Amino acid sequence: MTDTLRVAMIGYGFMGAAHSQGWRVAPRFFDLPAEPTMEVVVGRDAAAVAAAADKWGWKESATDWREVIARDDIDIVDIVTPGDSHAEIAIAALDAGKHVLCEKPLANTVAEAEAMTAAAERAAAGGARSMVGFTYRRVPAVALAKQLVADGRIGEVRQVRAAYLQDWLMDAESPMTWRLDKTRAGSGSLGDIGAHAVDLAEHITGLTLSEVSGILDTVVRERPLLGEGIGLSGTASSERGTVTVDDIALFTGRFGGGDGYRPLGIFEATRFATGHKNGLQVEVSGSLGAVSFNLERLNELRFYDATAAGTEQGFRTILVTEHDHPYLAPWWPPGHMLGYEHGFSHQVVDFVEAITRGEQPRPSFADGLHVQRVLDAVERSSLAGSSWLPTVA
Numbered sequence: 001m002t003d004t005l006r007v008a009m010i011g012y013g014f015m016g017a018a019h020s021q022g023w024r025v026a027p028r029f030f031d032l033p034a035e036p037t038m039e040v041v042v043g044r045d046a047a048a049v050a051a052a053a054d055k056w057g058w059k060e061s062a063t064d065w066r067e068v069i070a071r072d073d074i075d076i077v078d079i080v081t082p083g084d085s086h087a088e089i090a091i092a093a094l095d096a097g098k099h100v101l102c103e104k105p106l107a108n109t110v111a112e113a114e115a116m117t118a119a120a121e122r123a124a125a126g127g128a129r130s131m132v133g134f135t136y137r138r139v140p141a142v143a144l145a146k147q148l149v150a151d152g153r154i155g156e157v158r159q160v161r162a163a164y165l166q167d168w169l170m171d172a173e174s175p176m177t178w179r180l181d182k183t184r185a186g187s188g189s190l191g192d193i194g195a196h197a198v199d200l201a202e203h204i205t206g207l208t209l210s211e212v213s214g215i216l217d218t219v220v221r222e223r224p225l226l227g228e229g230i231g232l233s234g235t236a237s238s239e240r241g242t243v244t245v246d247d248i249a250l251f252t253g254r255f256g257g258g259d260g261y262r263p264l265g266i267f268e269a270t271r272f273a274t275g276h277k278n279g280l281q282v283e284v285s286g287s288l289g290a291v292s293f294n295l296e297r298l299n300e301l302r303f304y305d306a307t308a309a310g311t312e313q314g315f316r317t318i319l320v321t322e323h324d325h326p327y328l329a330p331w332w333p334p335g336h337m338l339g340y341e342h343g344f345s346h347q348v349v350d351f352v353e354a355i356t357r358g359e360q361p362r363p364s365f366a367d368g369l370h371v372q373r374v375l376d377a378v379e380r381s382s383l384a385g386s387s388w389l390p391t392v393a
């Protein structure tokens with residue numbers, strides 16, 4: 001490994017910790033064509049961001065992202081801030097010729113995502129690459145599911161079931177975070193976790209959603225404001241605030257393309273799925289079989305082969321821990337499990353390899369824009385409410 005790619009990370013919350021882990025660990029396990037170096041982490045609170053730099057191993061910290069983006073000694077800008085600042089930072093970084101990795105969802109609105117995609121296309125002409133952080137694409141079992149579908153092992157896709165089930169908001173007294181504020185997060189469960197379900201369903205099947213019908217609702221409309229701490233681990237204050245996003249998003253969708261049957265999908269994104277912690281589930285039913293993934297059992301892929309002898313049919317569980325499986329070989333001896341954090345290393349591997357090969361990594365900003373359009377259509381459908389018919393006279 002000779003070349004280096006010097007990274008600046010903007011933001012230092014939960015995703016800052018996860019991305020730092022990815023930048024640090026990936027070059028230690030994977031034989032990368034260029035070494036990412038952790039130059040500077042940026043945040044508004046000088047003391048807090050300095051502590052984060054120290055804890056996660058960044059060489060320095062800074063409080064002004066514009067100054068950092070203008071630096072000649074930065075090659076990659078990694079954006080892990082809340083959604084309301086993605087567009088401004090990403091467009092500035094791309095216009096400055098930096099490669100950009102941006103957390104999901106790409107933006108808070110379709111208009112922002114369009115502007116970001118246009119900036120990414122302009123910058124690509126000068127060699128700058130851009131990617132959205134739909135990290136779960138890099139879970140080995142998900143990559144294997146995609147491979148099996150692409151190899152025709154489940155035949156033609158007929159139906160998709162996708163859900164992202166969490167329960168971290170079921171306590172009505174759990175405090176507000178930026179994720180519950182529409183001006184900061186764009187939407188609630190829909191954009192925060194539903195975006196993952198949409199991306200994975202499309203990634204695994206290779207199909208694109210072309211129309212949706214949805215309903216959003218908010219279970220707890222008022223919560224204590226955040227007292228101490230940040231984000232998901234903050235404590236409650238005595239003041240209260242209004243939740244301006246959805247807690248639950250349900251929608252159906254039809255995948256487009258071609259003249260034949262267009263598969264149907266059903267989607268659910270909720271932070272009120274009592275008992276489910278990080279249940280990102282995608283199941284694809286095909287004419288010759290099915291694949292089924294659940295993030296709560298991320299080292300496993302369930303596979304049903306409908307071509308097997310009738311007496312031997314049934315879902316079987318593939319333990320995705322072997323060196324022939326995607327991303328696995330550089331880690332541990334065969335048979336050893338990976339965890340939540342490994343996806344962030346795999347994301348670094350894929351991004352660095354695409355940059356050094358001069359290729360457009362996926363998911364691109366155009367992919368992120370498409371997801372944004374799906375989310376927007378679900379929200380508009382919910383507001384229109386036209387598909388609801390009364391069942392009582």
Ligand code: SOE
Binds near residue numbers: 014192193196278
């Ligand atoms: C919180 O709901 C959260 O951290 C999301 O923001 C992430 O995107 C998801 O991966 C896990 O849950």
